Amino acid sequence: MVLFHPVGDDPWRAEEQRDFALAALAFEHEVSIAVLGARVRQLATTGGPGPVAEDARAFRALAHHGLRELLVSDEDLRAHGLAAHDLAVPVSILGAVDLAARIAAHPAVVPL
DSSP: OEEEOOSOOOHHHHHHHHHHHHHHHHTTOOOEEEEOGGGGGGGBOOSSSSHHHHHHHHHHHHHHTTOOEEEEEHHHHHHTTOOGGGBSSOOEEEOHHHHHHHHHHSSOEEEO
16 A cells, blocks of 8 residues: 655645554555655654654654555655755655556555
8 A cells, every 4th residue: 555645745644644554554554655745855854853853753653563665756855955865764766657656556545
């Protein structure tokens, strides 16, 4: 199952996505999350407490519960001035075509 919300910075949608992922993981579903657009900033490391640091901690916690992978677009990272070394969590960085193919290959895709 892939969860994604393609556009926007709505923090409630991000929390909803993580809650849905945690619920699916509790029932032993295989879950990946695609973090797209400006939302890639939620994965960035920061120098201190704050909303971005809390988002990164939440994504790290999902990994401990069995999250298969976080998928990000290399174009989205570049557009927001980020690289793999700027992220607080391990991700699979893919080009747009490969990302679309990876999402399409999952048996269930849930847009949130």
